[in-house]
Amino acid sequence: MDVSxxxxxxxxxxxxxxxxxxxxxFTERSLAEWVTFAIASLILIGLxxxxxxxxxxxxxxxxxxxxxxxxxVRITDGRYYVPFAITNTGGRIAxxxxxxAELQIEGEGDETGEQQIDFLSGHETKAxxxxxxxxxxxxxxxxxxxxxxLP
Amino acid sequence: MTQSLPDxxxxxxxxxxxxxxxxxxxxxxxxxxTVEVWSIGSATGSWWLLAVLxxxxxxVWLLTxxxxxxxxxxxxxxxxxxxxxxxxxxxxxCAALALIxxxxxxxxxxxxxxxxxxxxxxxxxxxxxxxxxxxLQGRPPRDRRIxxxxxxxxSSPTLASVRDALVDLDATVIGAVLIAFSIAPTEExxxxxxxxxxxxxxxxxxASLGLSYGIVFAAGFTDRTERAxxxxxxxxxxxxxxxxxxxxxxxxxxxxxxxxxxxTDPWQEWLSNTLVLGLPASIGGAAGRILI
Numbered sequence: 001m002d003v004s005x006x007x008x009x010x011x012x013x014x015x016x017x018x019x020x021x022x023x024x025x026f027t028e029r030s031l032a033e034w035v036t037f038a039i040a041s042l043i044l045i046g047l048x049x050x051x052x053x054x055x056x057x058x059x060x061x062x063x064x065x066x067x068x069x070x071x072x073v074r075i076t077d078g079r080y081y082v083p084f085a086i087t088n089t090g091g092r093i094a095x096x097x098x099x100x101a102e103l104q105i106e107g108e109g110d111e112t113g114e115q116q117i118d119f120l121s122g123h124e125t126k127a128x129x130x131x132x133x134x135x136x137x138x139x140x141x142x143x144x145x146x147x148x149x150l151p
Numbered sequence: 152m153t154q155s156l157p158d159x160x161x162x163x164x165x166x167x168x169x170x171x172x173x174x175x176x177x178x179x180x181x182x183x184x185t186v187e188v189w190s191i192g193s194a195t196g197s198w199w200l201l202a203v204l205x206x207x208x209x210x211v212w213l214l215t216x217x218x219x220x221x222x223x224x225x226x227x228x229x230x231x232x233x234x235x236x237x238x239x240x241x242x243x244x245c246a247a248l249a250l251i252x253x254x255x256x257x258x259x260x261x262x263x264x265x266x267x268x269x270x271x272x273x274x275x276x277x278x279x280x281x282x283x284x285x286x287l288q289g290r291p292p293r294d295r296r297i298x299x300x301x302x303x304x305x306s307s308p309t310l311a312s313v314r315d316a317l318v319d320l321d322a323t324v325i326g327a328v329l330i331a332f333s334i335a336p337t338e339e340x341x342x343x344x345x346x347x348x349x350x351x352x353x354x355x356x357x358a359s360l361g362l363s364y365g366i367v368f369a370a371g372f373t374d375r376t377e378r379a380x381x382x383x384x385x386x387x388x389x390x391x392x393x394x395x396x397x398x399x400x401x402x403x404x405x406x407x408x409x410x411x412x413x414x415t416d417p418w419q420e421w422l423s424n425t426l427v428l429g430l431p432a433s434i435g436g437a438a439g440r441i442l443i
Contacts, residue, residue, distance in 0.1 A: 029230065032164030033221075037233050040240025047243055047269070048201065054263045055197030093194050093264070119193055121264040151194030 058091030058122045065089065065120075065145040067099060073136060080132045084115075084143055091122040094148040101130040105139030120148075168241060171220030171280040174287055175245040178279025178329070183249050183272060187336040191409055192267035200270045203408060204239070207274045210328075211235045211242075214281040217321055222284065235281070242277030243269065249276075274408075275332055282325060323394045326439015327401045331432040335405035344423035352426050359398070359426075359433040364391045366437035394440070398432035399425055 070083040082101070088094060097120050101113040113130035120126060130143070182188050195203075212235040216226070219234050220241075226234070247269055250256040256265045279286070334340065347355070368387045403425045406412045412421050 029233075030160040030164065032160040036164055036168060036237050036240075040237040043240045043243050044204075044236065047266075048204070050262065051197050051200050051266055051270070054266055058263050059197055091263075095194070119190060119264075121193055121261040123261045124259075124264070 061091030061122070063088050063090040063092055063094035063097075063120070063122070063148060063150075065094075065097065065148075067143050067145060069141065069143050074129075078133075080134065080136055081129045082132065082136055082141070083127065083129045085125055085127040086117065086120065086145070087125040088120045088122055093119060093121045093151055095119060095151050097148040098146040099143065100146045101141065101143045103132050103134060103136055103139050103141050105134050108134060108139070167221045168237075170287055171238060171241045171283045172245050174220060174281075174283025175242055175276040175279040176249070177286060178282065179242075179246060179249065179272065179276035181333040182275045182336070183246075183253065185333060185336055187338065187409075188271050189255055189268050191336055192269075192271035193264040195267045195271070195410065197263075197266075199410070200267060203270055203274065206404075206408065207242075207277050208235055208239055211238050211277050211281040214278065214321070214325070218282050218285050218325075220280050220283040238280040239273070239277045241280045242273045245280070246272040246276045271409075278328065278332075320393070320397060322439045322442075323397050323436035324401065324439070326442070327398045327432040327436035328405075329439070330435025331398075331402055331405050331428055334431050335402070335411065335428055336409040340406070340411060340424055340428050341420075344420070344427045347423060347427070352423060355426050355430055359430045360391055360395055362430075363394055363398075363433040363437040364388075366434065367391070367394075367440055394436050395429070395433050398436045399429045401436075402426075402428035402432045 066087045066089050068085050068087075070085070072083065074081040074083075084099070084101070086097065086099060088097075095118065097117040099115045099117070101115075103111040103113075105111070111132050111134060113132070115128055115130070117126055212232060215231050215235045215238065219226070219231075220238060221234060223230075247256070250265075250268055250272060255268055260268075364387065367390070403412070403421070406424055406428060412424060
């Protein structure tokens, strides 16, 4: 009776799969586990590939900066807000990038602004504003990067 | 049985992977909220990132020998390697998702910065995945994994007992790594080390040893009969000293990994930073020996 009614289970009361020999093959690894392994390997290979690509492209190029000052000056409560954007056009990261702005107006003396940016990676752009008491259009505005540190 | 089998292996595998991911988040979250890790990660060069990945894979492999994220209790050596690769892969994915969620990696993030953050955040996540089996297992009697020796030479009785002692040390390693990892990248370590008077380091050492001894032995939390039966019980003093040395090795490794120490630093700085980080590491190691 049990022979004819249980075609798939030859030994229905068999215990758990027997422990594999200590140093045998690893046949007990299922297909699903192989899939996980394949995906994980692909992710890691991709990550390593990206790191190597980044090294190839960026790591040999020292930081260089490009500061642009926007024309769209905002005036609030009699103060002039001059937006700027700084881009690290080099490959490597720079720490403590120091940006200075100098506004020279005839007969009024100089006005200066300073800004320090902690981290600026390669190709990264950060923005901010300098604030002056005088209209920058009436004088000579010079914005430049004064210094930076390497990490 | 044959029909349910294909469905079963996928479900089991999903469970294992999600368990690993859960363990990863449990372990990885503290470092996710540490600003130093992002900045160290962004500023790190490519070869260093590869080295960090390599070291992580090695540590995960060591952990997989006894812990891992799958339920398997007997492991072929090659399977241990494969499971470590999987753990690292799960760690990368979890860390990436978390960094994107917290907007540390966005579309505008430059590639090198994103890679650095990802690699450094992957480390705790991957360790968490490799520890998932035991951290997420509620039942008190935890089963240790047995990895089959690669060859007959490694199965001699002496080497087996050395291996067992190493397995016992892994509790110290796990605890110390868990605590020291979230402290090592912070600026507090060099800050504390710099402000110590000259002979104060000896006091720190004494405190580390005393606390480690006190937590494990004097407080009497542990049931040591099981280890005594296996004949692995080192004398309390020896065990404390060995655990402290392990904690110091872990501390210096962490500091180098996070580039808190480099070759240009004077040896005094290496010494003081390591000993300062050694205090929390040895406390973590002691806690690990009790809890794991």
